[in-house]
Amino acid sequence: MPPFKIGGTEISPHSREQIELPVARLPTQTQVSLPINVIRGREEGPVLWVSAAIHGDEINGVEIVRRLMDLVTPKSLQGTLIMVPIVNVFGFIEQSRYLPDRRDLNRSFPGSSRGSLASRLASLFMREVVSQSTHGIDIHTASDHRVNLPQIRANLEDSETYRCAIAFGAPVVIHSTTRDGSLRQAATKQGIPVLLYEAGEALRFNSEAIQLGVEGVLRVMAVLGMYDNSPNPAPVPPVEVQKTQWLRSPQGGILLLHVHLGQPVQKRDKLGVIVDVFGNIRAKVSAPCDGLIIGMTQNPLVNQGDGIVHLARFPNLLG
Incomplete structure (x- = not known):
């Protein structure tokens, strides 16, 4: 060698x-x-x-x-x-x-x-x-x-x-x-x-x-032929995605998300709301398309334009 x-x-x-x-x-x-x-x-x-x-x-x-x-x-x-x-x-x-x-x-x-x-x-x-x-x-x-x-x-x-x-x-x-x-x-x-x-x-x-x-x-x-003691193949084939999209906060406030990582969603599904300090709902966050949630903010305090949910756009995900 x-x-x-x-x-x-x-x-x-x-x-x-x-x-x-x-x-x-x-x-x-x-x-x-x-x-x-x-x-x-x-x-x-x-x-x-x-x-x-x-x-x-x-x-x-x-x-x-x-x-x-x-x-x-x-x-x-x-x-x-x-x-x-x-x-x-x-x-x-x-x-x-x-x-x-x-x-x-x-x-x-x-x-x-x-x-x-x-x-x-x-x-x-x-x-x-x-x-x-x-x-x-x-x-x-x-x-x-x-x-x-x-x-x-x-x-x-x-x-x-x-x-x-x-x-x-x-x-x-x-x-x-x-x-x-x-x-x-x-x-x-x-x-x-x-x-x-x-x-x-x-x-x-x-x-x-x-x-x-x-x-x-x-x-x-x-x-790659480098290692024989590998784990079994993943139980579920991966979802292949061509495009993703960050959903951004329509206004500042306190974000209350109703979804979790890995959750499939359909177009117009309600993902969460933004409330003010009095608890009044100021905006709703909805899915713009079918997809899968692959990322999200963990900080509930958001400004207008902040990325809050990362969505994998995959129209056929839900059959």
């Missing part, structure tokens, strides 16, 4: 290595490093990276990666698994989505070794992790006091990406174009199929989302 190195550390066949890649120093001169765990099997095969906390407050993936590190061994693996539990170490420390300069790391790829802190970290990740991978899974949660139903977002028009997306086994698979500056866009431009797994909320561990994430990664590894 050819040599495999990350940050100058060589990972031998049938072994695992914990690597700390220096990123930068804090104003106190404390070194901040990117933690990477690499497991290499006995034989050559696909190289899959699994990354989490590219937004520092989206921590479900940290626990997903920890469980994967416990489950996968060099003996059970064909190919190489690169696991990065915390990409945005700065944001993780501060319990923040952003870097210290308020930049969004997931809008800074592919980055530059001479750019901002976000750009330098993105460049390091691209060089040491993405450029050596054949496939990728990036793990996220909702943000801004929102919560997401477990879902895969990916380019479903690419056959290899579609194969992996369906294998993952999330309840919903959404065709999603890439955003400028995102990790998924930068990796896709290098010809690497990438899945984005969204589930749960920021700064919380959601046990169902974590377990589904672990099983999903193992299923993808199985379909």
Whole structure:
């Protein structure tokens, strides 16, 4: 097998290595490093990276990666698994989505070794992790006091990406174009199929989302021929979605939602109401089409125009 190195550390066949890649120093001169765990099997095969906390407050993936590190061994693996539990170490420390300069790391790829802190970290990740991978899974949660139903977002028009997306086994698979500056866009431009797994909320561990994430990664590894001890296929085939829509608050007030994540709705169904401080109903929120609720706000205090319910538009969902 050819040599495999990350940050100058060589990972031998049938072994695992914990690597700390220096990123930068804090104003106190404390070194901040990117933690990477690499497991290499006995034989050559696909190289899959699994990354989490590219937004520092989206921590479900940290626990997903920890469980994967416990489950996968060099003996059970064909190919190489690169696991990065915390990409945005700065944001993780501060319990923040952003870097210290308020930049969004997931809008800074592919980055530059001479750019901002976000750009330098993105460049390091691209060089040491993405450029050596054949496939990728990036793990996220909702943000801004929102919560997401477990879902895969990916380019479903690419056959290899579609194969992996369906294998993952999330309840919903959404065709999603890439955003400028995102990790998924930068990796896709290098010809690497990438899945984005969204589930749960920021700064919380959601046990169902974590377990589904672990099983999903193992299923993808199985379909890639990397891992034999995968969970059974998901009991229900995923709902495939081409379009989603955020419903926005028609006015400010106190939001009382009458629906829950994963609930199918029909056009004109009442989803909730907005009341004033006296309890008077000021507005009603109704479904604009048939669909499935894949995300919602958890903050009942809303301003006009706030996103309150995320709906997967799927006209045939209800038969």
